[in-house]
Amino acid sequence: GAGVSQSPSNKVTEKGKDVELRCDPISGHTALYWYRQSLGQGLEFLIYFQGNSAPDKSGLPSDRFSAERTGGSVSTLTIQRTQQEDSAVYLCASSPSRDNTDTQYFGPGTRLTVL
Amino acid sequence: AQSVTQLGSHVSVSEGALVLLRCNYSSSVPPYLFWYVQYPNQGLQLLLKYTTGATLVKGINGFEAEFKKSETSFHLTKPSAHMSDAAEYFCAVSGPRGYNKLIFGAGTRLAVHP
Secondary structure (H helix, E strand, O other): OOOOEEEOOEEEEOOOOOEEEEEEOOOOOOEEEEEEEEOOOEEEEEEEEEOOOOOEOOOOOOOOEEEEEOOOOOEEEEEOOOOHHHOEEEEEEEEOOOOOOOOOEEOOOEEEEEO | OOEEEEEOOEEEEEOOOOEEEEEEEEOOOOOEEEEEEEOOOOOEEEEEEEOOOOOEEEOHHHOEEEEEHHHOEEEEEEOOOOHHHOEEEEEEEEOOOOOOOOEEOOOEEEEEEO
């Protein structure tokens, strides 16, 4: 079946612009995660959605970052007023339920470059 | 707080040699432990995981790992390396129910040479 998909695969933007990154999770998966992978910080958790519960936003690095998940499926990560330090690969993952023994299935990522 | 330490950011082995990638964790609760592999320009793929039960866990592509609580370790091994094993490997920990995010180690890049 189809895996997690992300778009765009690459995004180049200018400092100060806003960007939106999209994630389509595996159909039927109720849990969705965003992570960031950068050279300096490794793999960092950003935000977690589970069903209709309030998201866990504890990993968002600043208030310029926000995310939403519409209809319990597609998610969009928005970065406002991008900075050069936002350059990274943004990875989305989904899992079948809230059980944290579940495997998280990762998408291919969106590589963001802020000039 | 939970954390993961991977010893050795780069490991190089000969084809056919043993692969040993080290992972130590810190957790105040019984951990759930994962190994993921990342091939160039791809997302992460689960190799294996330990949740409960048998402490020796077998995964895909001939890899296995053993959970050793007394040593707080979850080292990844493969008896005989193949060129296709060249990739970056990440150890991760998640906590008990309600702590669903994965905490990753810094990763170990494995090179396999002929």
